[in-house]
Amino acid sequence: MAELLLDAVTKQFDGHPAVAAVDLAVADGEFLALLGPSGCGKTTLLRLIAGFERPDAGRIRIAGREVAGPDRQVPPEERRVGLVFQSYALWPHMSVAENVAYPLKVAGLGRAELARRRDAALATTGLEGFAGRRPADLSGGQRQRVALARCLVMEPPLVLLDEPLANLDVHLRAAMQEEFAAFHDKTGATMVYITHDQAEAMALADRIAVMHQGRLQQVAPPRALYNEPETAMVAGFIGEGSLLEGELLGFEADGRARVSLWGCRASLRARPDQAPGRVLVSLRPEHLRLAAAETPGTLPARVRRTVYRGGRVAVELRPEADPDTSLLLLEPEASAPETGQAVGVAIKGGWVIPRSTEQL
Numbered sequence: 001m002a003e004l005l006l007d008a009v010t011k012q013f014d015g016h017p018a019v020a021a022v023d024l025a026v027a028d029g030e031f032l033a034l035l036g037p038s039g040c041g042k043t044t045l046l047r048l049i050a051g052f053e054r055p056d057a058g059r060i061r062i063a064g065r066e067v068a069g070p071d072r073q074v075p076p077e078e079r080r081v082g083l084v085f086q087s088y089a090l091w092p093h094m095s096v097a098e099n100v101a102y103p104l105k106v107a108g109l110g111r112a113e114l115a116r117r118r119d120a121a122l123a124t125t126g127l128e129g130f131a132g133r134r135p136a137d138l139s140g141g142q143r144q145r146v147a148l149a150r151c152l153v154m155e156p157p158l159v160l161l162d163e164p165l166a167n168l169d170v171h172l173r174a175a176m177q178e179e180f181a182a183f184h185d186k187t188g189a190t191m192v193y194i195t196h197d198q199a200e201a202m203a204l205a206d207r208i209a210v211m212h213q214g215r216l217q218q219v220a221p222p223r224a225l226y227n228e229p230e231t232a233m234v235a236g237f238i239g240e241g242s243l244l245e246g247e248l249l250g251f252e253a254d255g256r257a258r259v260s261l262w263g264c265r266a267s268l269r270a271r272p273d274q275a276p277g278r279v280l281v282s283l284r285p286e287h288l289r290l291a292a293a294e295t296p297g298t299l300p301a302r303v304r305r306t307v308y309r310g311g312r313v314a315v316e317l318r319p320e321a322d323p324d325t326s327l328l329l330l331e332p333e334a335s336a337p338e339t340g341q342a343v344g345v346a347i348k349g350g351w352v353i354p355r356s357t358e359q360l
Contacts, residue, residue, distance in 0.1 A: 002063045002157030002190040003028045004049065009058035009068075011044055018044040020214040021058070026192060031184050033193045033205035037237070041214040042194050046160050049192065050083060051076035062158055082156035082189070086166040088143045090135040090150075097122065097131040100149045107154075121153040124186060125179070141172040148183060161193045165200060177203050198238055202226075210234050226284075228269070230354055235282040242327050248279045248352060257352050262321035264299050270352035280353045288329040290315070290337065291344035298344030301327060303337050317345060 004026040011019040018041045026032045034042045047053040049060060051067065051074060060068040062081070067074040090099050101118040109117070122128050125145045135143055144164060151159060161180070165173045181204055184191055195201055201208045202222045209219040210233070218230045229235035235243055248270070249258040257270035259281060268281060291298045300320040307314040313336035317327040327345060337343055 003061075004158060004190060004192065005059075005061040006045075006049075007059045007061075009045070009048060009055050009060060011041075011048055011053060011055050017041075017214045019048065019055075022214075022216055024209060024216065024219065026190055029188050029190055031191045031193065031204060031206045033195060033201035033208045034211060035195055035198060035201045035208050035237075036211035038196060040211045042196075042211050043162060045211070046162055046192065046194050049158075050081055050160055051079050080154075080156050080158070082151035082154055082159040084144075084147050084151050084159065084161045084164045086163040088135070088147045090143060090146055092135055095132050095134060096127055096138070096146050099135070099146055100127075100153055103150060103154050117153050117155070121149040124152060124183070125149040139172075140168050141176055144168065144176055145179060148179065152183065152187065155187075157189060159187075159189045159191045161191065163194055163196070165195075165197075173200070180204060210237065212237075228351055229282055232280055232353060235280075235351075235353055239284060240328055241282055241284040241287075242325070243353075244281045244283060244325060246279055246281045246352075248274060248276045250276060259350075259352065261347065262299060262319060264297065264347065266347040266350060268347075268350040268352055271354050274352055274354060281350050282353055283327065283347065283350045285314075285329045287347060287349035288327060289346040289348055290329065290331060290335075291346050293342040293344055295344040295346070298346045299327075301343055301345050303339050303341045303343060305339055306336055308333070317343065319345070 006022050006024040009019055009022045010017065022045060034045065036042050044053065048055050054073050055068055059066055062079060066072055067079050097118060100121055101114055104114045104117060122131055125148055127145055127149055130138065130142060165176050168176060177200060193204060205222065207219055207221050208225055210217045212233045218225060218234045225234060225238050229238060232243055244261055247260040249260060251257055252267060255272060256267045257274065259266050259268050261281065293300065301317040302320065304316045304318045311333055312330050313333055315329050315331050315336060319325055319327060
């Protein structure tokens with residue numbers, strides 16, 4: 001069992017909260033991505049879990065054991081937490097096999113058991129043929145696999161990964177995502193993966209915790225984050241799309257919300273307890289359709305620019321009612337409009353952000 005529990009965990013630096021009253025529960029065997037922009041506090045939170053920082057308030061429990069609290073701070077080496085960093089942190093004078101076995105050697109493991117676990121970790125990460133090489137002789141992806149094998153060899157129930165793919169090019173990143181997914185499947189370890197890259201988080205995680213200014217904004221599976229963001233920050237940070245102010249008029253018999261956007265009526269998804277009045281609406285590109293200019297029931301808009309995306313074109317629009325607002329949709333290359341063209345925009349879906357009243 002390697003459940004991770006954070007209860008009102010807080011950490012300040014020079015009077016400024018880096019982590020503010022974070023509550024989080026990560027289930028045994030779960031792959032959780034901690035996602036957010038630079039400076040949001042996610043690396044500080046990882047360091048608190050690992051034991052490199054002491055919380056100013058709150059408690060941290062790993063596998064039912066309190067490792068941090070008002071009167072307790074278990075050192076990192078006693079928490080049985082595996083760590084994988086973006087910098088690899090390999091010993092340059094050691095071979096791959098020696099790097100992987102080093103934690104076991106420090107722990108005083110017997111020679112036979114050390115060799116067995118070292119060889120198993122090398123096999124799991126596909127490094128058997130590289131055992132005698134030095135880190136300088138390896139590619140970035142191979143070095144990251146060595147760091148992963150070194151983590152695996154300790155058989156930790158909880159693994160923390162701090163931006164592990166940040167130093168790799170786009171092709172290696174895709175390959176290493178598969179490595180991490182396979183690692184999780186084989187070990188069953190609880191994993192917390194720190195990243196600012198939402199594509200990585202979406203591809204790997206069972207759930208994603210979005211963090212901003214030291215606080216958790218939302219914790220949910222990737223599909224729920226994209227389709228039903230709970231705050232304006234999550235709606236703007238996850239995926240592409242637009243945030244518009246509108247007026248919630250009421251609900252249809254089927255439970256969909258009637259919303260007015262610059263006088264255009266739209267039927268959108270919303271929570272049934274959402275109060276009528278001013279709201280924020282999240283519109284994804286797939287919620288919008290182009291129509292001829294002045295088509296009844298559409299928003300008059302003008303094409304600001306188009307960007308080719310390999311068979312499709314991203315079309316950025318400016319509504320005539322509010323030229324400071326941007327709408328984004330995707331069109332097949334053959335039907336993409338021209339820059340400056342007047343169009344109508346039909347709204348075929350969208351989501352009313354539940355906490356919008358706090359942000360307007």
